[in-house]
Amino acid sequence: MVNVSSYKSGTLQDKYYRGTHGVIVVYDVSSVSRVPLLNQQRFAARKGTRERKGMKKVKAEIAKKEEFVPYKIKLAKLHVPEGPMRLVEINKPEVVDDVYFTKHFMTVPISLADAVQFHRETNHPSVYDSPEALITMKVELNMQLEKKNRYLENFSRIVLLPHSFEYQPVRKVLAFCKTQETQEDATKAGANAVGGLDLVKRIQSGEVPLADYDYFVAHTNMMADILPLRGLLKKKLPNVKNGSVGVDMPKMIQIFSKGIEFASTRDAYELDYGLVEVPFGRLTMPMEELEANFSTILKDIESCRARTSGAFITRCYVLSPPSPEYFVVKTEAYIKKKAEDTSSSSSSDDESDNENEKPDEEEQNTSRVRVAKQ
DSSP states (O other): OOOHHHHHHTOOOOEEEEOTTSOEEEEOGGGSOOOOOOSOOOOOOOHHHHHHHHHHHHHHHHHHHOOOOOHHHHHHHHOOOSSOSSOOOOSOOOOOSSSOOGGGSOOOOBOHHHHHHHHHHHTSTTTTOOTTOEEEEEEEEEOBOSSTTOBOOOOEEEEOOSSOOSSSOOOOEEEEOOSHHHHHHHHHHTOSEEESHHHHHHHHHTSSOGGGOSEEEEEGGGTTTSGGGHHHHGGGSOOTTTTOEESOHHHHHHHHHHOEEEEEEEOSSSTTEEEEEEEEEETTSOHHHHHHHHHHHHHHHHTTOOOSSSOSEEEEEEEOTTSOOEEEBOOHHHHTHHHHHHSOHHHHHHHHHHHHHHHHHHHHHHTTOOOOOO
């Protein structure tokens, strides 16, 4: 025991405790020998316990990050394509007979005339009973650009075919024209609404409902006047890029009102694979008209290529539902017509003579060749 006053004065650096009767008891701990804790052992958790606790933490973190995903989207993510979309034929023999299984031999492309004739026979009233069925073309594209891992974006087009057919309803077109002559020409061409600055003001005031019209075209002298409509028309605002601004108003109105629309779709897994599906006529149309429509669409698709080398159109199928048959058609003659037109007159004459000889040989070789889906 030590004096309490001496402890309060700060002369002792010991530990004190308050007793049960209010007496402060001070112990001199300086004299107590302290044993170093050198032999103390620390027992850690078992290895399995640590792993189990760590796994629980990871599972809890994953459960927090997951969000609600619809069942259809889950199924779409789980879907894995069985193979490439583009037909790849390797180690298959060439056809030596006029009757064969397509899965065992190389595909033989045929002429458009033969494909149309085969579909007419299949859709005969005695078979599928669809003599006026639509005939459609499926065009496979190579979307790969010159740079590695760069691909062409999807594009949409509208083309006026030389021979129209019943497929889509006539679309409504609004034309912006300033002079009286151009307004009369636009009205004769089939425009549903024609006007100049007065029409722009009526649209701004809400008198003319924009939802009633599918496309908008404008004369070049109306470019500055239609700029205030940018916020209302948005993507439908006439511009030079999509061909809705020009001088020839009747031609633009015919294209946007009666032209056929199509767009490319790129595969989500095979990024260099693109597909365009568009009808180009009916089976009751003459063969010359079907061939002209077929050539026009192919040339327009070929104009969308973004690379200078390599083939852009890789393959073209011709089908006519409800028939399940499809035929691979030769496209080289239709795509290369541009190059033939730019060549000299002498060379074009020689090529025309050679081309006149080739169809006879092709007709003899492919007249009996028919590729059907097995």
